[in-house]
Amino acid sequence: MTGGSAAAGGVVALRSWLVTQQQIDAYADVSDDHNPLHVDPVFAAQTRYGTTIAHGLLLVGVLSDALTAWIGPAWSNGGELDVKFVGAVRAGDTVAITAAPADPQRSTDGAVRLEIRCAVGESVALVGTAVHPVSR
Amino acid sequence: MEAVPFADIEVGQVLPTQRYEVGAEEVARYVAAVGGTAQLPAGEAPPTFATVYLRDVRRLLPAPPGGVHAAQRFRFHAPIRVGDRITVTTRVAETYVRRERNHVVLETEIARADGTSLCSGRSVRIWAR
Numbered sequence: 001m002t003g004g005s006a007a008a009g010g011v012v013a014l015r016s017w018l019v020t021q022q023q024i025d026a027y028a029d030v031s032d033d034h035n036p037l038h039v040d041p042v043f044a045a046q047t048r049y050g051t052t053i054a055h056g057l058l059l060v061g062v063l064s065d066a067l068t069a070w071i072g073p074a075w076s077n078g079g080e081l082d083v084k085f086v087g088a089v090r091a092g093d094t095v096a097i098t099a100a101p102a103d104p105q106r107s108t109d110g111a112v113r114l115e116i117r118c119a120v121g122e123s124v125a126l127v128g129t130a131v132h133p134v135s136r
Numbered sequence: 137m138e139a140v141p142f143a144d145i146e147v148g149q150v151l152p153t154q155r156y157e158v159g160a161e162e163v164a165r166y167v168a169a170v171g172g173t174a175q176l177p178a179g180e181a182p183p184t185f186a187t188v189y190l191r192d193v194r195r196l197l198p199a200p201p202g203g204v205h206a207a208q209r210f211r212f213h214a215p216i217r218v219g220d221r222i223t224v225t226t227r228v229a230e231t232y233v234r235r236e237r238n239h240v241v242l243e244t245e246i247a248r249a250d251g252t253s254l255c256s257g258r259s260v261r262i263w264a265r
Contacts, residue, residue: 080211081210083207
């Protein structure tokens, strides 16, 4: 797991992690979402995904944790997350979360706006924005 | 659970408010499931913790199998803490058809029992036929 390393172009690598079936099963248990697409490899093999995929809200939970680690208390106190699920994350995939500061002219007073992306290699799974108040 | 057909979902429909007490054990299980490493003040749950309670939204408004979660928005107003008594209220905000797919937009408000707003969520789901 990595966190918060700045790179060229203002893109920050927030986290990279391996999604395991064990993690998907743990999320299925705590959220009581046992959709076979997530937890039944035999069923999932017959779908267009070919194998089990992670719950969208599992990705959001990891993403929010990475943002909490990076931003601090301002994330839980006024943060806004707006994401689209544009691709699947399969069990066994390694997901990279990146954040890039948005055009400053699009940030409103007292808030920081970030463009967020979760990707598996070149394949994008989630895109969106995170906005948080400036930490005092 | 019998799935609710798209045609039967009414815009403006409000699902019965659900009440919970935030439990330390459940918060710990959620943190473990998402591999949470962020430092939080003692007794504070991750801001996305309340998504675990959406299980009751799935029970109250069962979707046909094969649906997809298309988009999600959250506004985190204040931290959720272990021991908080909270209410979760979900409303059907919008339904529409795009690219021949049925979409249902649900808005969920999470508040402390005293009325303090904790989190607002907006979820776009593709409702399978």
